[in-house]
Amino acid sequence: MLGSVRLNVTSAAPGSAQGLYLVVSDIGAAREELAARGVDVSDVFHPETPGAQFQPDGTSGRVSAPAPDHASYSSFATFSDPDGNGWLLQEVTTRLPGRIDAAETVYASAADLASGLRRAAAAHGEHEKRTGEADANWPDWYAEYMVAERAGTELPT
Structure with missing residues (x-):
């Protein structure tokens, strides 16, 4: 009513x-x-x-x-x-393959994007620990990680 x-x-x-x-x-x-x-x-x-x-x-x-x-x-x-x-x-942090359009990377809100950036930052920190050096090209690494995460494809390490 x-x-x-x-x-x-x-x-x-x-x-x-x-x-x-x-x-x-x-x-x-x-x-x-x-x-x-x-x-x-x-x-x-x-x-x-x-x-x-x-x-x-x-x-x-x-x-x-x-x-x-x-x-x-x-x-x-x-x-x-x-x-x-x-x-x-x-x-759902990583979509199973085929669950979304891999050609489209969309975040529903600023909070959703910020959450994606936090996950990328944490993963990138682990990447830098493995390589033993700071990664000056971190923006490209973040972008690759975030697109792969949304697409449900293999994440960079």
């Missing part, structure tokens, strides 16, 4: 949709933003047993922490919207 006008958008009962996904590139930042807006959102977790992400909070099979090394597709947080529909935040 909007005021006294009935919209009749769907015949689904409020709260009947469960297991809806919101895919995010930074689970911690997304969780914190929801919590800051007053949403009762679970802690970040990863499933220890298959399907644990679909079970209620407090159920066994969930490990309270992001997936080791923030493995793509493996970290979650849950919440319900005001109608009682159940949502899963899922962190």
